[in-house]
Amino acid sequence: MSSSTSDMPSRRATLAERLTSLMDTRHPDGTGPGNADEVAARSREIAARSGGPTVSHQTVHNIRLSKVSNPGLDTLAALAGVFSVTVGFLLGETDTPPAPRSARDRPQAPAVASVAPSATTLAARLNHLFAVVHPRTRGPYTDAEIARAVTDRGGDLSADSIAALRNGGWDDPTSKQLRSLAEVFGVPVAFFFDDAVASKVSDDLTLLNAFKEAGARRVALRTVAELDEEALTALVPVIEHLNRAGKRQRM
Incomplete structure (x- = not known):
């Protein structure tokens, strides 16, 4: 009898794994940031346009290596804005990020899906x-x-x-x-x-x-x-x- 991976219990992905997946797929639309420098630059762009926190390339790098597994809420909010996901997704509240948009539907500026509260x-x-x-x-x-x-x-x-x-x-x-x-x-x-x-x-x-x-x-x-x-x-x-x-x- 054959079985699929969907029938097997799944381990909840870590923050490092979720961030790596977002970067590898260049979420949210296939052209998102794919390395730490691009993530940091995108966070600064969003902060300059809409306000909010930023994240450094070193912090992104350390999270991917699991050297940082318990970042502050500002860091999570910055990452959520960069990838148009919720902070809840990064924290494991949900296992499904928003679906990537096609190039035709892509907004001119990435939207901050869920940021840290004031x-x-x-x-x-x-x-x-x-x-x-x-x-x-x-x-x-x-x-x-x-x-x-x-x-x-x-x-x-x-x-x-x-x-x-x-x-x-x-x-x-x-x-x-x-x-x-x-x-x-x-x-x-x-x-x-x-x-x-x-x-x-x-x-x-x-x-x-x-x-x-x-x-x-x-x-x-x-x-x-x-x-x-x-x-x-x-x-x-x-x-x-x-x-x-x-x-x-x-x-």
Whole structure:
């Protein structure tokens, strides 16, 4: 019996492998940057035209060699802009980059698909998590409590660093630090830099809190019993997310 590679479990590609693939295929349209110098130059072009961070050729080279596996958010944002992919793709949130455009459909300037948030946005989103993700029987967690939770999971963030993120004094955490925060609060890391993900997660957290305040078990059982099959199917992913968020709130 024959089998295809699609039937086999796949290992999630590393940042080095994803970057190498983008450069080898000259993403996004077959004429994208193919070496470290071209990537750095393209990032400077985009920054000059639209603002935003840049990346050096040495950093690109080190990422490809896996000498740098935990770059800052600014570096990831610059790479995302150069290749018209999302930061989430570079971090492994999704395995599929946007499809390359044909030469006929190619834009005159590469679009920045998903860039790092400003300090204000990052701070606002983190503060939102502090405000809503905590047990109903107590108030928000402190910076020190979240720092301990990050450390317990093998991360490296001090209470002072978290405070700096929350007040906008620091806006370039590493990908590992951002992922650690996301894990502690039970949200996808894309929450911090993707508007659509942030909106969806915020809606789910609001629903979760409403359930807790109203008496979740009573409301859920009565409501679910009245739903048809199509509505129940649509509710499954929401319930799965709420379950993860609820576990984080019992941290």
